[in-house]
Amino acid sequence: MTKHFTGWRKSRHSDPNGGCVEAGRAADGTIGVRDSKGDLSIMLEFAPKDWATFLNSLRETRA
Template identity: 45%
Template sequence: MTVDLSGAQWFKSTYSQPNADCVEIAHLSTGTVGVRDSKSPGGPALMFSPTEWDSFLRSGIWQD
């Protein structure tokens, strides 16, 4: 699947340090959630359905 990310509004977590390497998230108009590497904003992005993204957030595996 190809998704146009040119108009996506990417953001980092408020827990991120200003100059740290982080992932960025975008809530897309298709309902999916995009995730990309902040060091490579023009590179590939992972796409998650709303159900997948909610499951990830509820899992807590991303927390320290």
């Protein structure tokens, strides 16, 4: 069964020309990440714990 993601949000770090990365959430807490300018049916899916680890890794890289 395909998960239904809602509440898609554009990254604040996306290009102003419209090319962006968006994240949405499924009812079970799974996070979906997609490229808004491509095929919207293709996305990465993260369990909540894995999403938190991914974001923390990005923050550490920027520090």
